Amino acid sequence: MQAFYTLNEDYGSIELEVSPRRWTGYENAYMCFIEIRVRGNLSSELNPEHMVIQTQGIDAPELERLPVDHLSSKWNAEGLELWSGTKRRDGAWGEQETLIGSYVENDDFSANTEIHMEHPTADLTQEPITLEFRATLRGLSEEVTATTRITFTQE
Numbered sequence: 427m428q429a430f431y432t433l434n435e436d437y438g439s440i441e442l443e444v445s446p447r448r449w450t451g452y453e454n455a456y457m458c459f460i461e462i463r464v465r466g467n468l469s470s471e472l473n474p475e476h477m478v479i480q481t482q483g484i485d486a487p488e489l490e491r492l493p494v495d496h497l498s499s500k501w502n503a504e505g506l507e508l509w510s511g512t513k514r515r516d517g518a519w520g521e522q523e524t525l526i527g528s529y530v531e532n533d534d535f536s537a538n539t540e541i542h543m544e545h546p547t548a549d550l551t552q553e554p555i556t557l558e559f560r561a562t563l564r565g566l567s568e569e570v571t572a573t574t575r576i577t578f579t580q581e
Contacts, residue, residue: 438468438533440477442561442572447540456545458578461538464561466505468533475565477506477530481541482523482560484575487553490520494557495542498526505535530563545578554579 443463450457462479483492495517501508506528508514515525524541545555556577563570 436469437472438466440561440563440570440572441465442559442574444559444574444576446576446578458543458545460541460543462541462559463536463538465536466534466563470533472566474530474563476527476563477535477537478525478527478562478564479539480523480525480560480562482518482558483520484556484558486545486555492520492555493544494518494524496524496526497540497542500540501526501537502539503528503535503537505530505532506537507531
């Protein structure tokens, strides 16, 4: 799934792409690893301070038991410097959101990272889940956000 936000043709864009990588099942639950890619191509006039990636459970069976963990060790970026661990929220439950951010060092930047999500039951057929992903530029006159949602089901 991809989401684009174009500021306007003179100021550039931010792109968010989310790709489930693999499901691992065991007796009572499923684990999923999801790759998140962000690309920014901005005018030098903008100068945002931060680029933030947020992931949030929107709908799931027993949503309060849905763990989502951001694997900061998988952070690979150009033109961005990852926030320290005390500023991030690498893990979340239910409707809480993960929050991993970076300082924007260049007008053109990219980041690849990964999250781990564990489905609280072993039945995606009867109980699908939906996650929302956001990439936000902060430090401008208004925040700029690219958003996409993914629903996991099994047919």
